[in-house]
Structure formats: structure tokens, C-alpha cells
Amino acid sequence: MNKTELVAKIAENAELTKAEAARALKSFEETVTEAMKNGDKISIVGFGSFETSNRAARTGRNPQTGKEIQIPAATVPKFKAGKTLKDSVN
Template sequence: MNRTELIAKIAESADLTKAEAGRALKSFEEAVTAAMKDGDKISIVGFGSFETSTRAERTGRNPQTGKEIKIPAATIPKFKAGKALRDSVN
């Protein structure tokens, strides 16, 4: 399912226009992004949680040359599915 199909599905199930559903989805994305930038954890009971994790600096290897390179530390987004979502998928 792509973004357009998701918006259509939201519009249909929530009895909204596609434009309203698109704005709602964009607002959700912006709220989650802003919270994660601030280091907050977002928990939606039954669905899952969004949080960030810090990956330490490490040494890697360039596959073309075999030369060692330094991979910098990074903050990465993570999603963990909630029990209700896991159970409905299985």
C-alpha cells in the first residue's frame, strides 16, 4: 500500500474527503517527527511505539577497496509494534 492508497482507505473508513484524510495523515507524520526530534517516545496503545535510538560510532570496511572507514554515530528512528497489532497480523 502506498501513500495515496492509505489516504483513500483512511478517507473511506473515517467518512472524510481524501483532502481531509491527507491533511490528517500529514499532521500525524509531522507530530511524530517533531516528537522524535525532541527525543520523546510516542506510544499508541495497541498499535505500537515510535522512539529513537543512538547507534555508536564504529569501524566499517569499504567493499570496493577493502579499506577501513569510520562510520559516525547516528540517531535512528525505531518502531515497535504493539501486542494488538502483532496479534492481528499473525
């Protein structure tokens, strides 16, 4: 499912117009992104949680040449599915 299909499904399920559903989804994306930029954790009970994790700098290899390269430290987003979501999928 791509974003357009997701917006259509949200609009259908919530009885909204596609434009309203698109604005709601965009607002959700922006809110989660902003919170994660600030280092906050977002928990939606039953669905899951969004948070950031720090990845340390490390040495890697260029797969084409085999030459060692330095990979810088980074902050990466993480999503952990909640129990209700896990149970629904299984």
C-alpha cells in the same frame, strides 16, 4: 500500499474526503517527527511505539574496495509493534 492508497483507505474508513485524510496523515507524520526530534517516545496502545535510539560510531568496510571507513554516531528512529498489531498480523 503507498501513501496515496493509504490516504484513500483512511478517507473511506473514516468517511472523510481524501484532502481531509491527507491533512490528517500529514499532521500525524509531522507530530511524530517533531516528537522524535525532541527525544520523546510516542506510544499508541495496541498499535506500537515510536522512539529514537543512539547508535555509536564504529568502523566499517567499503564493500567495493575493502578499505576501512569510520561510520559516525547517529540517532536513529525505531518502531516497536504493539501486541494487538502483532496478533492481528499473525
